[in-house]
Amino acid sequence: MRKDRIIILYNRIAVFRTERGVSRRELAEAVGVNNQTIGYLERGDYKPSLELAMKIAAYFDVPIELLFSFRRFEPVADTLRRAAAAGEQPQ
């Protein structure tokens, strides 16, 4: 299989989890999976079902596209730098 045909699903679960101070175990219990599965999801070793992806998005109360994307997410530092340059107050 050609490498460019492998579809990578990027996610920001670890970022949201760290920001909210939620452990893997807490998130796993909230969405009904094994906490190892959360670890595999964060590392991109496992692609979640639509149901699980929506449960995780609902847990963090964000739209699903903020958590999962086929394109690499912009690093948080770049987002903050851009916001600072535009004179916005990062939230």
Place this chain on the structure above:
Amino acid sequence: MTLLQRMDRLVYATRLDRIIFMKFQPRTFRWSPLFVIATLIAGYVMMAQITGLPDRSFFIGWLLFYGAFIVAAFLRVFGPRFTATAFHPLDERELMVKARAHASSGIVLAGFAMLGCFYMATAGMPGLWHPHMPNDWINLGFGLQALGLLLPTWIASWLEPQLATDEEG
């Protein structure tokens, strides 16, 4: 203390509760099933070579074969989770791993059975070994059962990504 209470305490005293309630972290066995399969084959060959009364070689083969069978059962228990418990149901990833591991091992076992049929069809030719004693068939049955335990564990161990050092488990 009633008999049931005594039995209950025995379960906890012998730490069987760790197995019954899956209180341990599942492990991946990526190479050990291959050694167990090799031991099963070696044990079977040693037992099958005997035509007369059992000798020392037969008993060594018997120990190797059934020892490997028991190890296969243990690897199944301590390997990737295939069985849900009341407190730990299988999640979607574990169900996916279980389905893929069993489907793949089913294909491999069916292939073995097919090749075995072709072999048996030619086994009447002189010089070709085939199971002819009841013991040979019984051991072959146990061997296939051990393969049925080992193959899903082995395949699932490769399907499971390795845990990173910072994983909470």
